[in-house]
Amino acid sequence: MELYIAFVVASILLPILYPFISWALGRWYQGRLMAALDENEKMHGVVLSNESLLSTSSRNTNFASPSATLLHVSLCVAPSTGQIFFMWVKSLFGGRLVSYDVVLDYGRREALYRLQQQARQQECTSMINIRIETSTLSFARNQDSKTSSIEILAYATGLRS
Amino acid sequence: MQAPAIALHMSNVETIPGRQIVRSFGLVTGSTVRAKHIGKDIFAGLKNIVGGELKAYTELLNESRNEAIQRMMMAAHNLGANGVVNVRFATSSVAAGASELFCYGTAVVVE
Numbered sequence: 001m002e003l004y005i006a007f008v009v010a011s012i013l014l015p016i017l018y019p020f021i022s023w024a025l026g027r028w029y030q031g032r033l034m035a036a037l038d039e040n041e042k043m044h045g046v047v048l049s050n051e052s053l054l055s056t057s058s059r060n061t062n063f064a065s066p067s068a069t070l071l072h073v074s075l076c077v078a079p080s081t082g083q084i085f086f087m088w089v090k091s092l093f094g095g096r097l098v099s100y101d102v103v104l105d106y107g108r109r110e111a112l113y114r115l116q117q118q119a120r121q122q123e124c125t126s127m128i129n130i131r132i133e134t135s136t137l138s139f140a141r142n143q144d145s146k147t148s149s150i151e152i153l154a155y156a157t158g159l160r161s
Numbered sequence: 162m163q164a165p166a167i168a169l170h171m172s173n174v175e176t177i178p179g180r181q182i183v184r185s186f187g188l189v190t191g192s193t194v195r196a197k198h199i200g201k202d203i204f205a206g207l208k209n210i211v212g213g214e215l216k217a218y219t220e221l222l223n224e225s226r227n228e229a230i231q232r233m234m235m236a237a238h239n240l241g242a243n244g245v246v247n248v249r250f251a252t253s254s255v256a257a258g259a260s261e262l263f264c265y266g267t268a269v270v271v272e
Binding site: 022025026028029030033066067068069070072073074075076077078079080081083103106107110128129131133135136137149151153155156157159 | 170171172173174177178179205208209210211212213214215218219222223226230248250251252253254260
C-alpha cells in the first residue's frame with residue numbers, strides 16, 4: 001500500500017519537478033563546461049604567433065605566404081529541457097532570454113577556440129576571413145519534438161609563414 | 162566504393178594566398194544529406210536533460226562536412242582544377258530527422 005502511494009506521488013511529482021531538476025542539472029553541467037573553456041582559453045588561447053593577422057577581413061591576402069589552407073570547425077550545442085521550459089515561460093512576457101545567450105556564447109567561444117587549435121595543428125600562424133555561422137539542426141524524428149539543437153560553424157583561411 | 166581522398170588548395174578568400182590564379186572554371190558544389198541513427202538520437206535526447214554540447218551530433222556534422230568538401234573537391238578535380246577559392250558553407254534542415262550540409266566554391270587552376 002505504502003509502495004503504491006509512493007509510486008502515485010512520484011508519478012505526479014516527477015513531471016512537475018522535471019523542468020526544475022533539468023534546469024538545475026543543466027546550470028551545473030554548463031557551468032562546468034564554461035569553467036573548462038575559460039581555463040583552456042587562458043592556457044592555450046593565444047596560439048597564433050601573429051595575432052594581428054587574426055581577422056575577419058578578406059583584403060589582406062596579398063602578403064607573401066608560402067601556403068594556405070581552409071580550416072573549419074562545427075559543433076552542436078543545445079539548451080537543457082529545463083532551460084527550454086523556462087524560456088517558454090519567459091517568452092510569454094518577452095525580454096532577454098539569458099539561457100539562450102549563455103548556450104550560444106559558449107558554442108561560439110568553443111568553436112573559435114577549436115578553430116585556433118586546428119590552426120596550430122596545421123602549423124598556421126594567422127587566420128584571415130573568419131566566418132561564424134549559426135543554424136538550427138533537426139535530427140529529431142518527429143516534427144513536434146521540443147528538442148532543438150544549434151549548429152555553430154566557424155571557418156577561416158589559415159596562413160602558414 | 163570509397164573515392165580516393167583528393168587534396169586541393171582551398172581557401173575562403175578570393176585567392177589562394179601566395180599563389181597566382183591562372184584559370185577559373187566557375188562554380189563547384191558538394192552536398193550530403195545525413196540522418197542520425199535512432200540509438201544516438203535517443204542518447205542525444207537524454208543529453209538534452211543537461212544541455213551543452215551534443216558530441217554525437219558534432220561528430221556527425223564534422224564527418225558529413227568533410228564528405229561534402231570531398232565531393233566538392235572531386236567535382237573540381239574532374240574539371241581539371243587544382244584549387245577551390247571562396248569556399249562557403251550552408252546547413253539546412255531539409256526534412257524531419259535529416260539535415261543537408263552543403264558547400265560551394267569557385268574551381269581554379271593556381272600556379
